[in-house]
Amino acid sequence: MTVLSTEEMERLHRLVSWEMPSGMTTAAAAGKACVWCGGPLGEDRARLQTSVPRLGCGRCYSARLAWYITWYDWHRHVSSCTTACQQARVCHVGYGLRAVHDVTIAAAGKEAPQCVSCHHPIHVGEMTVPVRWEGTSQDHLGYAHTQCVMTRAAVR
Ligand SMILES: [Zn+2]
Numbered sequence: 001m002t003v004l005s006t007e008e009m010e011r012l013h014r015l016v017s018w019e020m021p022s023g024m025t026t027a028a029a030a031g032k033a034c035v036w037c038g039g040p041l042g043e044d045r046a047r048l049q050t051s052v053p054r055l056g057c058g059r060c061y062s063a064r065l066a067w068y069i070t071w072y073d074w075h076r077h078v079s080s081c082t083t084a085c086q087q088a089r090v091c092h093v094g095y096g097l098r099a100v101h102d103v104t105i106a107a108a109g110k111e112a113p114q115c116v117s118c119h120h121p122i123h124v125g126e127m128t129v130p131v132r133w134e135g136t137s138q139d140h141l142g143y144a145h146t147q148c149v150m151t152r153a154a155v156r
């Protein structure tokens, strides 16, 4: 994975911090257990950037961080790969980056990928691109079938 600058790490830390589960144990809400798994906090716990003290265990935190890092690695490649990835042509670099990202999905507690354009599930064999869109308070990161976004000018 890419080595990130302090600035990038801070941005990712913010994104991970916002990933609060809908249900949280009392201990987790009080900052005494991991907000994601409800388990004990070890030495490697992460203090999240939230208004009230919330912490995540090292395992859950790094799993979520890995999801973001691999997503951005893949997105960075696709945004510059105008001759293959953006044309829905076979690209081994893009495929490799996607494979690395794929294995982080379940560990990060994310749902199976869905296309933001057609809303159908994305299967392993289908050509996919990472897509980002602006939300009210933060950017949202997701995926789309390459075919579904090819009608748009470029992957953003
Ligand atoms: Zn945890």
Ligand SMILES: [Zn+2]
Pocket (backbone or CB within 6 Å): 077, 078, 081, 084, 085, 086, 091, 092, 093, 094
């Ligand atoms: Zn590519």
Ligand SMILES: [Zn+2]
Pocket (backbone or CB within 6 Å): 115, 116, 117, 118, 119, 120, 144, 145, 148
């Ligand atoms: Zn689609």
